[in-house]
Amino acid sequence: EDDMPEMTVERVHRAPVIKGDFKLLPKKVKNFITHCVHLMAPRGIYISDGSKKEADEFIQKLTEKGTLTKLTAFKENYLCCTDPEDTARIESKTFIVTSNKYDAVPHVKEGVKGILGRWMSHEDAAREMSQRFPNCMTGRMMYVIPFSMGPLGSPFSKLGIQVTDSSYVLLSMRIMTRVSLKVFDVLRDGTFVKCIHSLGCPRPIQGRVKNHWPCNPEKVIIAHFPEQRMIQSFGSGYGGNSLLGKKCFALRIAGTIARDEGWLAEHMLIMSITTPQKEEYFIAAAFPSACGKTNLAMLNPTLPDYKIHCIGDDIAWMRFDKLGTLVAINPEHGFFGVAPGTNSKTNPIAMRCFEENSIFTNVGETSDGKYFWEGLQDETPRDVTIKTWLGKDWHRGKSTELAAHPNSRFTSPAKQCPIMHPKWDDPKGVPISAILFGGRRPKGVPLVFEARSWSHGVMIGACVKSECTAAAEFKGKSIMHDPMAMRPFLGYNFGHYLQHWLDLEEPGRQMPKIFHVNWFRLGEDGKLLWPGFGENIRVLDWIIRRCDNDDSIAVDSPVGLLPRPGSINMDGLPPIDESELLSLPKQYWLEDIKENRTFLEDQVGVDTPPIIFNLLEEQEKAFRANQQATAQK
Ligand code: GTP
Ligand code: SPV
Ligand code: MN
Numbered sequence: 001e002d003d004m005p006e007m008t009v010e011r012v013h014r015a016p017v018i019k020g021d022f023k024l025l026p027k028k029v030k031n032f033i034t035h036c037v038h039l040m041a042p043r044g045i046y047i048s049d050g051s052k053k054e055a056d057e058f059i060q061k062l063t064e065k066g067t068l069t070k071l072t073a074f075k076e077n078y079l080c081c082t083d084p085e086d087t088a089r090i091e092s093k094t095f096i097v098t099s100n101k102y103d104a105v106p107h108v109k110e111g112v113k114g115i116l117g118r119w120m121s122h123e124d125a126a127r128e129m130s131q132r133f134p135n136c137m138t139g140r141m142m143y144v145i146p147f148s149m150g151p152l153g154s155p156f157s158k159l160g161i162q163v164t165d166s167s168y169v170l171l172s173m174r175i176m177t178r179v180s181l182k183v184f185d186v187l188r189d190g191t192f193v194k195c196i197h198s199l200g201c202p203r204p205i206q207g208r209v210k211n212h213w214p215c216n217p218e219k220v221i222i223a224h225f226p227e228q229r230m231i232q233s234f235g236s237g238y239g240g241n242s243l244l245g246k247k248c249f250a251l252r253i254a255g256t257i258a259r260d261e262g263w264l265a266e267h268m269l270i271m272s273i274t275t276p277q278k279e280e281y282f283i284a285a286a287f288p289s290a291c292g293k294t295n296l297a298m299l300n301p302t303l304p305d306y307k308i309h310c311i312g313d314d315i316a317w318m319r320f321d322k323l324g325t326l327v328a329i330n331p332e333h334g335f336f337g338v339a340p341g342t343n344s345k346t347n348p349i350a351m352r353c354f355e356e357n358s359i360f361t362n363v364g365e366t367s368d369g370k371y372f373w374e375g376l377q378d379e380t381p382r383d384v385t386i387k388t389w390l391g392k393d394w395h396r397g398k399s400t401e402l403a404a405h406p407n408s409r410f411t412s413p414a415k416q417c418p419i420m421h422p423k424w425d426d427p428k429g430v431p432i433s434a435i436l437f438g439g440r441r442p443k444g445v446p447l448v449f450e451a452r453s454w455s456h457g458v459m460i461g462a463c464v465k466s467e468c469t470a471a472a473e474f475k476g477k478s479i480m481h482d483p484m485a486m487r488p489f490l491g492y493n494f495g496h497y498l499q500h501w502l503d504l505e506e507p508g509r510q511m512p513k514i515f516h517v518n519w520f521r522l523g524e525d526g527k528l529l530w531p532g533f534g535e536n537i538r539v540l541d542w543i544i545r546r547c548d549n550d551d552s553i554a555v556d557s558p559v560g561l562l563p564r565p566g567s568i569n570m571d572g573l574p575p576i577d578e579s580e581l582l583s584l585p586k587q588y589w590l591e592d593i594k595e596n597r598t599f600l601e602d603q604v605g606v607d608t609p610p611i612i613f614n615l616l617e618e619q620e621k622a623f624r625a626n627q628q629a630t631a632q633k
């Protein structure tokens with residue numbers, strides 16, 4: 001606040017306040033808005049109240065302009081297609097700006113390119129910002145969006161104010177976060193995260209706007225200033241780059257706050273499983289982007305008499321309460337979920353979430369007013385015609401292009417999820433019994449295994465890897481490290497992050513059990529060994545029996561505790577090659593351990609907590625001593 005110019009009426013009046021009551025805002029908010037007006041020179045200021053009426057006005061305007069297309073088969077569902085160059089998060093343009101480099105990123109080995117976050121100095125950031133933000137909103141409206149991550153007024157929650165010149169962002173923020181003028185009342189003279197976003201397309205527009213989607217791909221930058229509790233994002237309207245409450249705030253900035261305050265901000269779903277005996281267990285699970293969080297959080301169980309409830313599908317804020325229980329809240333208010341692959345078989349619950357009041361980004365469209373994407377072929381009538389997300393005709397079985405972008409998404413209010421937990425927005429949170437890590441691992445990695453201890457679980461999390469997905473700019477399907485599923489979302493030095501996790505273990509706390517799962521192992525025929533989706537209840541069932549310390553179902557192995565053969569309920573499944581699914585190919589693992597050690601030495605270096613190396617070494621020794629693992633392929 002100190003570094004921001006004092007508000008004067010003239011300066012704000014140069015940009016008229018066209019909605020909202022500026023003079024009633026808290027002083028710090030006035031100063032922030034004034035600063036933004038000075039910097040970006042919008043033609044006006046619009047203070048969003050988050051109401052349905054307001055959203056309806058924007059939807060009407062955007063529909064007239066052609067940015068949104070109404071999907072007429074539904075009540076209030078809209079399609080939005082972006083500039084084809086603005087479809088995913090851009091990790092290479094995402095920075096953490098701190099005074100000390102090693103607050104933001106680890107000591108990477110000389111000559112190695114760090115992949116666990118990108119640091120920028122304040123000097124460089126000031127220069128980069130000065131080449132982008134001045135007057136970047138000329139001729140555009142600046143929307144001011146007051147929002148809460150977590151239930152408004154809960155001690156768990158954090159407040160933010162986002163300014164943006166994108167009405168798509170305004171509509172999406174209203175679904176994804178709690179947007180309300182009450183934020184100003186709760187805030188008073190308190191602090192909020194300053195979120196500055198611009199598409200980087202002042203008017204008159206230079207060059208051509210593609211698809212009614214202004215953006216500035218050459219100049220994209222997403223800069224985080226954890227010390228200033230500020231985010232500056234330029235050039236992209238895509239979700240993860242532009243809905244700043246989500247990854248930028250709730251993971252990167254909140255991660256830093258969480259470290260300082262002793263809690264966790266994680267890329268995790270939160271769900272509950274109720275057994276036929278009516279016992280309820282809450283779990284959190286971290287999988288990299290597009291690796292199955294939404295699908296697990298909304299699982300439709302195939303085992304009889306199990307009930308699933310969803311608390312959140314992407315982000316968890318967790319802390320130990322006074323009794324030593326780890327409790328979690330979902331700071332979000334909606335889902336921004338992967339569309340392709342979602343259908344009535346794989347995820348019937350998600351299909352019901354987006355029956356209305358939803359925005360579909362970069363999916364195809366049918367002539368009968370519905371959405372279309374890869375995975376919906378069997379439930380789309382053959383006599384309708386289909387247009388791709390790029391507006392081209394799409395012919396079943398003939399077109400080689402995709403109908404939907406592989407990172408196309410739906411944006412839906414959480415409360416529309418038919419299995420939302422009654423406590424999903426309870427400010428007190430829910431008690432976590434188990435934490436799962438996982439990823440897309442076509443080879444070598446068993447369906448499920450359990451960590452021996454909290455620190456062993458942290459080591460397993462540090463070694464999470466997965467096949468690349470379309471959620472960011474990487475091409476191809478190579479296996480990448482994505483420790484704790486947080487590689488793109490780290491707000492501070494990953495070595496310090498691991499230490500923070502380790503330090504959470506204290507006497508008197510009930511540490512959740514930690515597991516690793518893999519739904520994506522392939523057999524020799526190249527086909528998935530595990531059916532996944534609703535059948536994953538069988539793995540959750542094993543996990544909760546382990547949470548009750550049923551030792552009869554676990555066997556020791558070099559990676560931790562594996563299911564005893566026959567202990568996962570396979571009733572009613574077609575034949576499953578269980579021994580292949582649970583096998584630990586010795587050679588694969590010896591190479592994997594070596595590769596993980598090199599990764600940590602190169603990428604985290606001296607910042608790696610030594611116990612992580614010790615645990616890797618123990619794992620290697622166990623493999624070398626283990627005859628059984630040798631016998632397996
Ligand atoms: P982000 O929103 O990017 O963080 O992703 P997410 O982790 O929520 O991933 P999501 O659940 O949306 O799944 C991504 C893709 O993986 C979709 O195409 C799903 O259909 C597919 N998928 C999810 N679960 C399974 C599973 O159990 N088995 C298989 N084979 N595919 C799955
Ligand atoms: C992810 O990429 O992990 C997402 C989508 O959940 S985004 O919000 O764009 O990051
Ligand atoms: Mn995500």
